[in-house]
Amino acid sequence: MAGCRASFWSKRCLRRLLVHVWRAQSYQAWEKMRGTRAKEALRSIIQGSKAHGMLAFAKDEPVGWCSFGPRRDFPVLESIKAYKRNDTSDVWSITCLFIHRKWRGKGLSRSLLKASMETMKKHGVKIVEGYPVTTTKNGRRLSSSMAWTGPLNIFEELGFKKVQSTNPLKPLVRLELK
8 A cells, every 4th residue: 555654554544543643624634635745744743753652563563553642633523523522621532543453352452552541641641531432323333444443342441431422423431540
């Protein structure tokens, strides 16, 4: 795939990753930015130490990713009705929790999320929130390829609590880091 250094990233996940890391205002803004311009913007963000994330490796192979950062750095969240809040000034967000399909079901999501939380704690973060997936509109389990923000049960197992659920398919969970 053009522009992807880790061959396992699907175009959809790469697009979402870049939208989140690039801090796009919307997916429409991403569409205008995609390709070489997006790669240059991402490189600039990373080289400027403005990107936060955690990679999981199996030997030399990347197998997972967790993207996080100050909520204010992800303005697209304010365009999603289910995630609008007034108390976000000191909140950090977990915007992507992706595990390669060969590594799913092995506890890697939990480990990656825990490691990310420890890193945020070291940065002095007090409150972290996530936007986990639940089920489809007809109550079916969402396919793993669409669960790129992480499954709700993993967040709940690590102590996150639902603080807002204006849309049952888009809960907002938070955890106070101590």
